Structures are given as C-alpha cells and as structure tokens.
Amino acid sequence: MSGSKSILGGPPAPSRHMAMAALCVAALAVSACGQKGPLYLPDPNAPVKAKPAAKPPAEAPR
Structure with missing residues (x-):
C-alpha cells in the first residue's frame, strides 16, 4: 500500500x-536580518570612522 493516503485524507506523514x-x-x-x-x-x-579606544x-x- 505504498503511496496510499492516510485515514484523514491528507498526505502521508513524511510529506507533511x-x-x-520547507515552510520554516x-x-x-524572508525574515532575513531584520x-x-x-x-x-x-x-x-x-x-x-574609527571608534576611540576605551579608557x-x-x-x-581600598
């Protein structure tokens, strides 16, 4: 029964x-760097522009 649909009619679990x-x-x-x-x-x-050295x-x- 390879390629058959699940009981609920959706694609088999590996496809989900x-x-x-792919969605993630x-x-x-699209979120890129913000x-x-x-x-x-x-x-x-x-x-x-150089940043001055920290003191x-x-x-x-004591």
Whole structure:
C-alpha cells in the first residue's frame, strides 16, 4: 500500500514533515536580518570612522 493516503485524507506523514521544514526555511529566508528599510552598500570612498579606544577603569578605593 505504498503511496496510499492516510485515514484523514491528507498526505502521508513524511510529506507533511517535508512541507513543514520547507515552510520554516521559507519563513527564515524572508525574515532575513531584520534591518528596516532598503538594503544598501556603503560608499567605498567614504572615510572610515574609527571608534576611540576605551579608557581603563579607575581603581576601586581600598
């Protein structure tokens, strides 16, 4: 009875698992990185802004 439908008339269980996995992959693909607005490439000629070095923490009083 290979290829027969289940009692409820839906596809056999392995097909449902594959469909659910495909749905999850599609949902992750459209969620992307979460950046709002259009994607863009930074200007290659723009100056690089360097972050200043962090100051060491002050010593705690004894």
